[in-house]
Amino acid sequence: MTTTTQELSTKHILGIKYLQKSDIELILDTSVHFKEVINRPIKKVPSLRDVTIANLFFENSTRTKISFELAEKRLSADVVNFSASGSSVKKGETLLDTVNNILSMKVDMVVMRHPAPGAHHFLAQHIDASIVNAGDGTHEHPTQALLDAFSMREAVGSLKGKKVVIFGDIKHSRVALSNIFCLQKLGAKVRVCGPPTLIPKHLPKLGVEVSYDVKNSLAWCDIANVLRIQLERQDIKYIPSLREYSQYFGINKSFLDSINKDIVIMHPGPINRGVEISSDVADSDQSIILQQVENGVAVRMAILFLLANKRGGKISL
Ligand code: CP
Numbered sequence: 001m002t003t004t005t006q007e008l009s010t011k012h013i014l015g016i017k018y019l020q021k022s023d024i025e026l027i028l029d030t031s032v033h034f035k036e037v038i039n040r041p042i043k044k045v046p047s048l049r050d051v052t053i054a055n056l057f058f059e060n061s062t063r064t065k066i067s068f069e070l071a072e073k074r075l076s077a078d079v080v081n082f083s084a085s086g087s088s089v090k091k092g093e094t095l096l097d098t099v100n101n102i103l104s105m106k107v108d109m110v111v112m113r114h115p116a117p118g119a120h121h122f123l124a125q126h127i128d129a130s131i132v133n134a135g136d137g138t139h140e141h142p143t144q145a146l147l148d149a150f151s152m153r154e155a156v157g158s159l160k161g162k163k164v165v166i167f168g169d170i171k172h173s174r175v176a177l178s179n180i181f182c183l184q185k186l187g188a189k190v191r192v193c194g195p196p197t198l199i200p201k202h203l204p205k206l207g208v209e210v211s212y213d214v215k216n217s218l219a220w221c222d223i224a225n226v227l228r229i230q231l232e233r234q235d236i237k238y239i240p241s242l243r244e245y246s247q248y249f250g251i252n253k254s255f256l257d258s259i260n261k262d263i264v265i266m267h268p269g270p271i272n273r274g275v276e277i278s279s280d281v282a283d284s285d286q287s288i289i290l291q292q293v294e295n296g297v298a299v300r301m302a303i304l305f306l307l308a309n310k311r312g313g314k315i316s317l
Contacts, residue, residue: 008306012131014120015140016181024146024185030302031150031295038074038297048075051308054102056112057134058084058095058119063269063293064134064143068111071300080107095119096126103129109307130307138172138233144268145178147299149186151292152223155264160187165217167251168227168276171198172234175227175268180208193217194249197238198229214249219259225266226251226277242275252278256286264288 008023016024037045053072057065065081072079082102084090089098099110111132112120117139120131135141149159156162164183170176170192183190184207191209192199203210211217218224229245239245246252251265265277265287273279282289 008310011307011310012120012124012133013142013303013307014124014131014133016142016145016178016185017140019142019185021185024149024182027146027299027302027306028150028153030306031146031299034074034301034305035295035298037301038294044074044076046076047305048072048077048308051075051109051312052078052080052107053109053111053304054080054082054107055134056082056099056102056110056114058089058112058114059135061113061134063296064113064141067293067296068132068134068143068300070297071304074297075301075304077304080105095123099123099127103127108311109304130311132303132307135174137174139174140178140181141174141268142178142182143296143300143303144175145182146303147292147296148175148179148225148266148268149182150299151266151288151295152188152264154291154295155288156222158187159183162188162223163191163221164188164223164225165191165193165211165221166225166227167193167214167217168249169198169229169238170194170203170227171200171238172230173227175225179225180206191217191220195239195245214251215255215258218251218255218263219261221263223264223266224251225268227268228270228272229276242272246275250274250276250278251281253280253284256281262286266292268292 006026009020055068069079109130111134113134115137117137119136120133124131133142152159166176166179180190191211192203193211193214199210265281267277267289271282
């Protein structure tokens with residue numbers, strides 16, 4: 001058993017914007033160890049014995065919720081799960097009251113998904129527990145960006161100088177913003193591609209290229225990260241129809257065949273098959289979509305381990 005000597009610069013993971021490059025590299029390097037752990041016959045280590053973690057989900061989730069719970073259990077943490085539906089939130093209890101009541105039961109860390117951008121920053125000013133942002137509205141999804149970067153590194157090696165295009169509904173995507181910050185900190189070149197109505201006008205100010213040409217963007221990149229059209233966040237119509245979107249902006253096999261180049265295909269999920277990505281691309285050998293999900297457990301183990309280490313001194317790997 002060894003202990004880690006390096007520490008994160010922060011006690012929370014609120015967004016990639018607030019992480020240093022060295023934090024990101026420490027998380028990715030530590031994830032390599034935990035990926036080896038989750039592929040052992042016995043996938044559990046005692047690192048977070050005596051640490052209690054609450055998973056608070058005020059918005060729907062499949063991958064992130066299950067992935068955090070598995071990560072916590074494989075680190076031997078005690079876990080409590082909370083969903084807003086069926087809770088006293090429905091009786092009018094505030095976010096701070098809900099969290100303070102849960103923390104009074106001696107909880108050390110909070111993993112939270114919330115529809116309000118900035119909800120995690122608000123909590124961080126009022127509670128002592130470490131907070132991990134599992135998605136805040138259309139703002140950031142830092143652990144997704146970290147698992148995406150880890151998966152990209154596995155697929156193509158160092159990201160310095162690599163070209164990544166984020167395709168689709170950039171406007172409503174927290175994955176897009178976290179990926180942009182993370183990839184830029186790791187030295188990648190980032191472009192976004194989609195219909196003009198789904199690309200915020202301020203994006204070039206972040207140092208990101210903007211394109212409306214799918215074929216040109218596929219030919220330019222090493223990695224295509226395809227995002228879901230988030231109809232549930234669209235209060236007005238940003239595209240004429242899903243059929244038209246799929247025809248002009250969906251990533252399909254004929255687009256890929258026409259560029260004659262072996263690029264890596266990613267998607268954070270959930271997928272709208274036949275809309276932003278066709279099934280033959282999502283399920284192809286170029287796709288690493290399920291590897292992203294597998295890596296999510298290892299990366300979240302690394303994040304929780306490093307946060308616990310920051311809080312409580314040296315913990316054994
Ligand atoms: N990628 C992602 O956040 O998926 P879920 O919404 O299912 O957690």
